[in-house]
Amino acid sequence: MCVHIAVTDGLASIAVWDPDEVSIRVARGAPTRDVLREVADILLIDLGAPGSRGGPLRCFCGMRVELPHELLPRMLTAEAG
Numbered sequence: 001m002c003v004h005i006a007v008t009d010g011l012a013s014i015a016v017w018d019p020d021e022v023s024i025r026v027a028r029g030a031p032t033r034d035v036l037r038e039v040a041d042i043l044l045i046d047l048g049a050p051g052s053r054g055g056p057l058r059c060f061c062g063m064r065v066e067l068p069h070e071l072l073p074r075m076l077t078a079e080a081g
Contacts, residue, residue: 007071
């Protein structure tokens with residue numbers, strides 16, 4: 001089963017693995033770079049997903065992890081600026 005990423009309010013940290021939902025919850029409003037770094041760490045270090053830093057995010061099954069649309073506009077704005 002592939003990991004899903006969801007944006008959530010009220011988290012104590014930037015990104016949290018939720019094994020019951022097979023998802024990584026990320027804090028709404030957190031800086032995009034921090035979110036990507038935390039998610040990559042969870043996938044690579046904690047879950048043993050294939051891939052390398054700077055490459056596409058991958059699930060532990062090898063499939064590409066899709067980011068929520070809510071994060072995409074912030075990513076595009078951050079890259080342009």
